Amino acid sequence: MESKTSRSPSPEFSPLAIGTDLAPPRELKSAATTDLDFSGLLADAIQLHEDLKSGNGGQAWPAGNQWSFKLQASGFRLQASGFQHEGRGENLELGAGGGLVGLGVASGCDITQPVYVTDQVNMLPLMEKNVALNKLGSKVQxxxxxxxxxxxxxxxxxxxxxxxxxxCVYFEPAFPLLLATLSDLLALCPSATIYFCFKKRRRADMQFLKKAQKAFQTVELVDQDREVFSRENIFLYSFRSKTREGKSAS
Ligand SMILES: C[S@@+](CC[C@H](N)C(=O)[O-])C[C@H]1O[C@@H](n2cnc3c(N)ncnc32)[C@H](O)[C@@H]1O
Known part of the structure; x- marks a missing residue:
């Protein structure tokens, strides 16, 4: 595929118009299925089919890779700054691409409900393919x-x-849309926690964070992996509703 090198801060949004500053750092590869066992952490590797024809989420991105790795490495019991994800609850992934993070949660967590992996309609066939490849139909929706x-x-x-x-922070015109959905989800369930992992590529990405800090209670989740994340400019935050105190999720 053509690899354009536009460095415009607001690139045209097209799955095939991925500038080098927006693309995953790995070589753009042809459609293929890879076994991911996260350096031996998983006994049963996740099979991930990647295909950029589906859209720019068709190949796993750096934050998705790191976040997934971290979830596996921690045995899905991450604890830092009050952060504890054990997979119990109703999990939903936004902008899932091929679904790597959601698939990891479904295969590694003791989940009680299927994980919803969500994206735009063009990504649906790839998500479905990956769910089928991993025989996770009862655990990933x-x-x-x-x-x-x-x-x-x-x-x-x-x-x-x-x-x-x-x-999910990579395309400036989508920032208000993403913020609106995050707000809607926290309004729907005021006790919910959003785990938000992103790679800072441009100054505008921190503008997104500033807006999120205004709208939500935000905490940067810092632990022993911070250095690894920092090296790649990857940040992990939790966002919670500012009005969650005293409110019930029921
Ligand atoms: C950079 S990719 C990240 C994919 C995956 N989370 C990962 O880390 O590998 C961003 C994803 O957000 C999705 N996305 C972009 N705009 C969206 C929108 N308006 N509504 C829903 N999903 C959107 C894209 O389709 C894409 O799969």
Whole structure:
């Protein structure tokens, strides 16, 4: 595929117009299926099919890779600054791409409900393919969730209390849409926690964080892996509702 080198701060949004500053650092590869055992951490490797024809989430991005690795490495019991993800609850992933993070949660966590992996409609076939490849149909539910649009009745009924997002900060015009969806999800379930992992590529990415800090209670999750994340300019935050105190999720 053509690899353009536009460095415009607001590139044209097209799955095939990925500038080098927006693309994953690895070589852009042809469609392929890879076994990921996270350096031997997983006894049963996750099979991830990647295909950029589906969209720019068709190949796992750096924050998705790191976040997934961290989840596996910690045995899904991360503890830092009050952060504890054990997978219990209703998990929903935003901008899931091929679904790497959600698949990791489903295969490594003791989940009680299927994980919703969501993205735009063009990514649905790839998410479905990866769920089928890993025989995780009973544990992972792919669905369409367009940022900025009202939440669908499936999400409203599911009422997620753990929201995962990896590398969803990369396209400035989508920032308000993403913020609106994050707000809607926290309004739907005021006790929910959003785990937000992103790679800083441009100054605008920190503008997104500033807006999130205004809208939500934000905590940077710092632990022994901080150095590894820092080397790649990857940040991990939790976002919570500012009005969650005293409110019930029921
Ligand atoms: C950079 S990719 C990250 C994919 C995956 N989370 C990872 O870390 O590998 C961002 C994802 O956000 C999705 N996305 C972009 N704009 C969106 C929107 N308006 N609504 C829903 N998803 C969107 C893209 O389709 C893409 O899969």
């Amino acid at each position: 792919p669905a369409v969730l367009n940022w900025g649009e009202p939440l669908g009745s499936d999400v409203i009924n599911f009422k997620p209390d753990v929201i995962l997002a990896a590398d």
